[in-house]
Amino acid sequence: MKMIDASGLSLSLGGQPILHRISLQLKAGEMLGLIGPNGAGKSSLLKIIAGIVKPSAGELLIDGRPLDRLSGLERARSIAYLAQSGTAHWPISVARIVALGRLPHLGSWRNASSEDRRIIDQALRRTDLLALSERPFPTLSGGEKARVLLARALAVEPKILLADEPVAALDLSHQLEVMDLLRQHCNDGGAALVVLHDLRLAAHYCDRLQLLHQGRTLDVGVPESVINDTNLQQAYGVRIRQTGGSLMDAFALTWSKTGGQESPGQN
Amino acid sequence: MTLSTSGGKADYQGRLIALMAAALACLFVLSLFIGSNPIPVLTAALDAAGDTQSVIALILTEVRLPRALIALVAGATLGVCGASMQGLLQNPLASPGLVGSASGAALGASLALYSGVAASFWLALPAGGMIGSLLATLLVYTLAGRAAGTATLILAGVAVNSIALSLISLLINLAPSPYAVREIVLWMLGSLANHSMGDFWILLPGSLLGWMLLAGTGRSLDALTLGEETAHTLGVNLDRLRWRIFFAVALAVGSAVSITGAIGFIGLVTPHLLRPLVGFQPGRLLPVSALGGAILLLCADIGVRLFPAGTEIKVGVLTSLVGAPFFLFLIVKSRRWQI
Secondary structure (H helix, E strand, C coil): CEEEEEEEEEEEECCEEEEEEEEEEEECCCEEEEECCCCCCHHHHHHHHHCCCCCCEEEEEECCEEHHHCCHHHHHHHEEEECCCCCCCCCCEHHHHHHHHHHHHHCCCCCCCHHHHHHHHHHHHHCCCHHHCCCEHHHCCHHHHHHHHHHHHHHCCCCEEEEECCCCCCCHHHHHHHHHHHHHHHHCCCEEEEECCCHHHHHHHCCEEEEEECCEEEEEECHHHHCCHHHHHHHHCCCCCCCCCCHHHHHCCCCCCCCCCCCCCCC | CCCCCCHHHHHHHHHHHHHHHHHHHHHHHHHHCCCCCCCCHHHHHHHHHCCCCCHHHHHHHHHHHHHHHHHHHHHHHHHHHHHHHHHHCCCCCCCHHHHCHHHHHHHHHHHHHHHCHHHHCCCHHHHHHHHHHHHHHHHHHHHHCCCCCHHHHHHHHHHHHHHHHHHHHHHHHHCCCHHHHHHHHHHHHCCCCCCCHHHHHHHHHHHHHHHHHHHCCHHHHHHHCCCHHHHHHCCCCHHHHHHHHHHHHHHHHHHHHHHHCCCCCHHHHHHHHHHHHHCCCHHHHHHHHHHHHHHHHHHHHHHHHHCCCCCCCCHHHHHHHHHHHHHHHHHHHHHHHCC
16 A cells, blocks of 8 residues: 555746656655755655645645545644754743644644553653653754654654654764664554655665656665666766775765763763 | 643643632732722622612722723733734744734724714724724735735734824824823723723623634644644644634734723733743643733732822833833843743
């Protein structure tokens, strides 16, 4: 069953074409990396699938149902969206921000049950935030903020997780941690669509990559097939200096977590 | 009505509300004991209850009771509307008057006073205020456009407010008699004195309707903490939420301003004062701000009656005198969050 089945998605803003006839498929258990240079239309495509922006043309099915037929809460329960450089407007505590992820399940009046609290606690634990749960959001570092917002998205327990550059503000170790969490979400039967700039992370973690360039799909497939000389030159205008071995060696993830790193406030 | 992460905090919120409600009840009773002529309030209450038409009973039921009731309802309206506007616009400087409701109501009421209709027909003043409030809010909404950003809305609000204020100045300028000028200016100062139970009954329905509309918006305002796009992906229909809050504020603030005149700073300062007590969560802030606004306005109105001056100070003057410097203090204090 395809969780996302989009075809012919086009978008123009103020007469300016942003996306042109994009198709995109995402299955349960799959992690699809959306890559491409700045301005290729990655974030716009993500916002269309999140229901934030309406496409000018095209069809978008979520679990076989057109997105615009879903009610706001139905959509919010199945798709969680992690915005690029998201923020919080009030100095609310970490736990309360993560709790906002339960809103689609609660509606306007139902109170959080013990099950909701268990899910919130689990999201805090998985993102290594339990020790920070009472801290006001503005007092956190950039990396901690990014993890709080990811925990908020995980607390939705969505089928589909859309993440716009989720590792942009993170150090090496927390990058791996966040990617591991997204991967785990897919291994648990969910699906993730992730905008990434780091092709090494993309190649290592994603089942497939979709390369966008000037609002069109340049290539889509397994990382080994999408990351090639022709595509890199056409999309990014770069050529990989061969250091011996295959091209994919240049995009190998050459570090891993030791498990020895302590996060601040954990002791 | 709001989301809590642990039972302890829900209890805390409940205790806070109970404490504030108790304080409000005390202030309400205290307010009945204070007036220009000291009367034996308990005897008066017994007289009123026993249908004895004594003068002191009339002072209690026709002068002091409506005054306290209007302070309670108008204060609660200003507080809860301020809190919801600040939550909607994710901006702590937003006030209930921002969307034009207060200045629109002032313009409508000034027109009623200017034309003299208000003098011959007592309903004309509140009706003018109410219509002005709704029209000004509608104008802000139309000017800003359907998918307007927060900044556009604020700018449209500022523009409509300036237009309304300049038209009021024009009315004062062109006023046919010094009497009309005096009426408009005194009304603009904002006062809870000299109101009847009739005024209270005019104030009540719009206020209640506005409160009910706002009561269901807490969760959506919580979601807006994460910005408009993320709130949308949490199931918030921003268009509908905006309409609902604008309409509620126009109704409630329009009703309040039509009766009391312009009372500044309650709507701005109340949510500020209380926000740290509810963990800065916009939804939890709503009921607390309603209570807080009522408490502040009752305090201010008790204050003006105790003030040793020949002429009674208007309550709107007092709230501005105290509110403006206090607001400055809050801005300086809140700078520590903007590291």
